[in-house]
Amino acid sequence: MIDPVVDKIQTHPKYLELRAKRNSFGWGLTLLMMVVYYGYIAMIAFNKPFLAQPIGAGVTTLGIPIGMGVIVFTILITGIYVRRANSEFDELTTAILKDVSK
Numbered sequence: 001m002i003d004p005v006v007d008k009i010q011t012h013p014k015y016l017e018l019r020a021k022r023n024s025f026g027w028g029l030t031l032l033m034m035v036v037y038y039g040y041i042a043m044i045a046f047n048k049p050f051l052a053q054p055i056g057a058g059v060t061t062l063g064i065p066i067g068m069g070v071i072v073f074t075i076l077i078t079g080i081y082v083r084r085a086n087s088e089f090d091e092l093t094t095a096i097l098k099d100v101s102k
Helices: 004-011 013-046 063-100
Strands: none
Touching: 004 013, 004 063, 013 063
């Protein structure tokens, strides 16, 4: 048995817009994260001398701040997604529910 409310939501133009925007944005961020993460892993695998360069006179190598950059990048793109989800995507969801519940 198909719920008529679910059917109304799935055929609503704003729902289709929400789905398209959310999917393309999510996949774009996923691709970007994979490039950054696997790029770092590839550098570890194929260019160890570059990452092993010491920074200054200490024992810290260049790989440490780059690795921390990957972590910070992950936090940043998560924040970007959450910000857009809490504004644009939530507004579209509210508009869809408002239209369907009439």
